[in-house]
Amino acid sequence: MPRRLRKKGLLLVISAPSGCGKTTISKKLLSIFPNLTCSRSVTTRPPRDNEMDGKDYFFVSRKEFFKMRKKGELLEWASNFGNFYGTPRRFVKKTVNDGKDILLAIDVKGAKNIRKLIPESVHVFLMPPSIADLKKRLRGRGTDKLKDVKKRLAIAKREMAQAKLYDYVVMNDSIKNAVAELREIVSDEKNKLKRQAV
Numbered sequence: 133m134p135r136r137l138r139k140k141g142l143l144l145v146i147s148a149p150s151g152c153g154k155t156t157i158s159k160k161l162l163s164i165f166p167n168l169t170c171s172r173s174v175t176t177r178p179p180r181d182n183e184m185d186g187k188d189y190f191f192v193s194r195k196e197f198f199k200m201r202k203k204g205e206l207l208e209w210a211s212n213f214g215n216f217y218g219t220p221r222r223f224v225k226k227t228v229n230d231g232k233d234i235l236l237a238i239d240v241k242g243a244k245n246i247r248k249l250i251p252e253s254v255h256v257f258l259m260p261p262s263i264a265d266l267k268k269r270l271r272g273r274g275t276d277k278l279k280d281v282k283k284r285l286a287i288a289k290r291e292m293a294q295a296k297l298y299d300y301v302v303m304n305d306s307i308k309n310a311v312a313e314l315r316e317i318v319s320d321e322k323n324k325l326k327r328q329a330v
């Protein structure tokens with residue numbers, strides 16, 4: 133089929149302050165929508181105890197990261213908490229061009245760049261019920277030292293102020309409610325894409 137007649141997939145961006153529940157909610161969405169796949173970022177952050185290379189992230193050295201960036205292999209990138217994070221370009225492009233849907237769980241800076249590059253992308257901000265709840269979640273996850281939790285909370289406040297730039301804001305007070313809301317958003321946006329394609 134000529135490329136221009138092929139149906140493109142949905143590019144869904146989910147941003148949220150670290151510890152709000154992006155990973156948890158994204159996993160649930162992937163189990164609901166079989167056509168939805170997740171972009172795996174590259175990062176220079178060391179893996180947490182429960183994380184696996186190639187599954188949660190591609191863990192790379194700074195040298196490897198800078199090489200990828202120089203070669204234009206990253207669609208977008210950002211630095212967070214002293215580490216670099218980036219979205220591999222080729223996988224996103226291929227997935228969308230194959231008519232499959234893709235989810236990018238990335239920070240506010242990355243989301244802004246994606247919006248510029250791919251204006252038809254759909255952006256959702258996942259909001260914690262409060263900073264106190266966010267702190268509890270970060271502490272409960274047990275992956276960050278108290279000083280890192282404090283850093284993440286300070287950045288969270290700045291990120292939450294950017295929620296108005298998103299197409300949708302979903303409150304993650306309960307996992308069940310947030311997933312139900314996102315399920316509706318994805319279904320609606322898929323239907324819009326289908327209508328545009330005919």
Ligand code: ADP
Nearest residue numbers: 150151152153154155156269273304305306307
């Ligand atoms: P992120 O990917 O945004 O950094 P995670 O998905 O790792 O966040 O979630 C951080 C912690 O918060 C995890 O322990 C997760 O189980 C918990 N969590 C996520 N959503 C909720 C919720 N709605 N209520 C209570 N705890 C939650």
Ligand code: 5GP
Nearest residue numbers: 150173209210212217218219237238239242
């Ligand atoms: P964490 O270290 O908690 O896994 O992630 C820290 C922050 O980096 C989170 O806000 C997360 O969404 C963001 N992040 C993860 N991957 C990427 C990416 O590829 N690009 C950008 N811009 N941010 C990312």
